[in-house]
Amino acid sequence: HTKFYPYIESCDDLREIESEDGIYNIFDYGGSEYSVFCDMSTDGGGWTFVASIHENDMKGRCTAGDKWSSERGNNHNNPHGDGNWENSNTFGRIEYATREDYKNRAYFQLNASNLMVWYVPNNTSFSDYKPSAYIRYRTANKTLAKLGGNLQEIFKSYPIKYLPKANYKNGPSAPVVFDHGNLTDLMKNSVPRFFSEVEFGYVQFRALNEEKSAFAFCPGVRIVASNLNVEHFCVGSTSYHVGHKGIVGYCGDFSAFDWSTAKASDKLIHTTFFLFYR
Numbered sequence: 001h002t003k004f005y006p007y008i009e010s011c012d013d014l015r016e017i018e019s020e021d022g023i024y025n026i027f028d029y030g031g032s033e034y035s036v037f038c039d040m041s042t043d044g045g046g047w048t049f050v051a052s053i054h055e056n057d058m059k060g061r062c063t064a065g066d067k068w069s070s071e072r073g074n075n076h077n078n079p080h081g082d083g084n085w086e087n088s089n090t091f092g093r094i095e096y097a098t099r100e101d102y103k104n105r106a107y108f109q110l111n112a113s114n115l116m117v118w119y120v121p122n123n124t125s126f127s128d129y130k131p132s133a134y135i136r137y138r139t140a141n142k143t144l145a146k147l148g149g150n151l152q153e154i155f156k157s158y159p160i161k162y163l164p165k166a167n168y169k170n171g172p173s174a175p176v177v178f179d180h181g182n183l184t185d186l187m188k189n190s191v192p193r194f195f196s197e198v199e200f201g202y203v204q205f206r207a208l209n210e211e212k213s214a215f216a217f218c219p220g221v222r223i224v225a226s227n228l229n230v231e232h233f234c235v236g237s238t239s240y241h242v243g244h245k246g247i248v249g250y251c252g253d254f255s256a257f258d259w260s261t262a263k264a265s266d267k268l269i270h271t272t273f274f275l276f277y278r
């Protein structure tokens with residue numbers, strides 16, 4: 001159902017009057033109306049769906065459909081990739097968020113307190129988004145507010161660029177609480193070979209790998225130090241990578257989730273990460 005309320009800028013603003021998960025119309029900061037998907041039931045509701053990170057072709061390295069990294073190839077002259085973690089582009093459609101990348105205005109306009117993440121299997125249809133999400137968790141204690149209020153603000157402070165001489169460090173991380181699933185579920189879908197490099201039960205914003213490439217977001221883990229093997233855990237890598245022996249294997253939305261000797265589960269590789277704010 002689609003309803004209309006003036007002066008409503010987020011799903012959180014609808015909490016007092018709506019309690020059903022669904023699509024609602026809200027207003028952007030310019031006064032234009034647009035539709036968003038609201039989770040009105042998790043922990044009292046009020047969660048605005050702002051983005052999905054979907055891998056359409058695990059073997060394609062920064063090819064068409066890699067909007068959270070680059071659609072223009074693994075290119076030394078394009079160290080920033082497509083910049084979509086930091087810029088104000090929008091793309092995708094709510095109903096196709098498990099088949100392509102999605103980002104709406106709320107991603108950079110809301111000033112929110114916390115971030116929620118859902119693990120939704122690829123190609124799930126809209127009505128099944130929540131029932132099929134096999135892991136759901138969220139930050140608490142106004143983590144997002146403390147880091148600037150939204151992801152664009154975070155990544156303005158911690159840019160996602162391949163700039164080896166910049167000597168970047170990993171960005172902040174935050175613990176999460178689970179609404180569905182648990183640490184065991186996170187671990188059994190992850191990459192055992194590098195368990196010593198992560199702590200489960202967190203989200204990490206910007207992580208640098210050994211080859212000094214930047215990765216935007218590490219769902220479910222924090223990385224214990226800079227310059228480790230984060231390409232197996234984190235999504236949204238920038239568009240230039242020279243890995244071991246010159247291999248350019250991890251440019252792309254899902255980086256090296258499918259790396260032969262350090263592979264995540266097929267279930268995780270075929271997951272779309274949904275991001276919500278409240």
Ligand SMILES: *[C@@H]1O[C@H](CO)[C@@H](O)[C@H](O)[C@H]1NC(C)=O
Nearest residue numbers: 055056057058122123269270
């Ligand atoms: C599902 O995920 C895989 C691996 O990331 C990808 O290759 C495939 O195209 C995706 N399928 C759909 C329908 O989204």
Ligand SMILES: *[C@@H]1O[C@H](CO)[C@@H](O)[C@H](O)[C@H]1NC(C)=O
Nearest residue numbers: 110111112145148149150153
């Ligand atoms: C978000 O709100 C806080 C106060 O709650 C304010 O200090 C901050 O400047 C706001 N940030 C943005 C990006 O609007």
Ligand SMILES: *[C@@H]1O[C@H](CO)[C@@H](O)[C@H](O)[C@H]1NC(C)=O
Nearest residue numbers: 056098099122123124125126
């Ligand atoms: C995705 O799901 C639709 C129907 O929900 C189906 O027609 C289509 O074949 C599926 N695509 C893939 C690649 O599995």
Ligand SMILES: *[C@@H]1O[C@H](CO)[C@@H](O)[C@H](O)[C@H]1NC(C)=O
Nearest residue numbers: 138139140141174175176177
């Ligand atoms: C929130 O803060 C409380 C009190 O400091 C702390 O015990 C708890 O672990 C925090 N939880 C999260 C998810 O940040």
Ligand SMILES: *[C@@H]1O[C@H](CO)[C@@H](O)[C@H](O)[C@H]1NC(C)=O
Nearest residue numbers: 134135180181182183184185
């Ligand atoms: C974790 O969740 C799964 C279902 O998602 C359940 O089967 C398992 O018992 C849980 N484990 C713990 C330690 O709570």
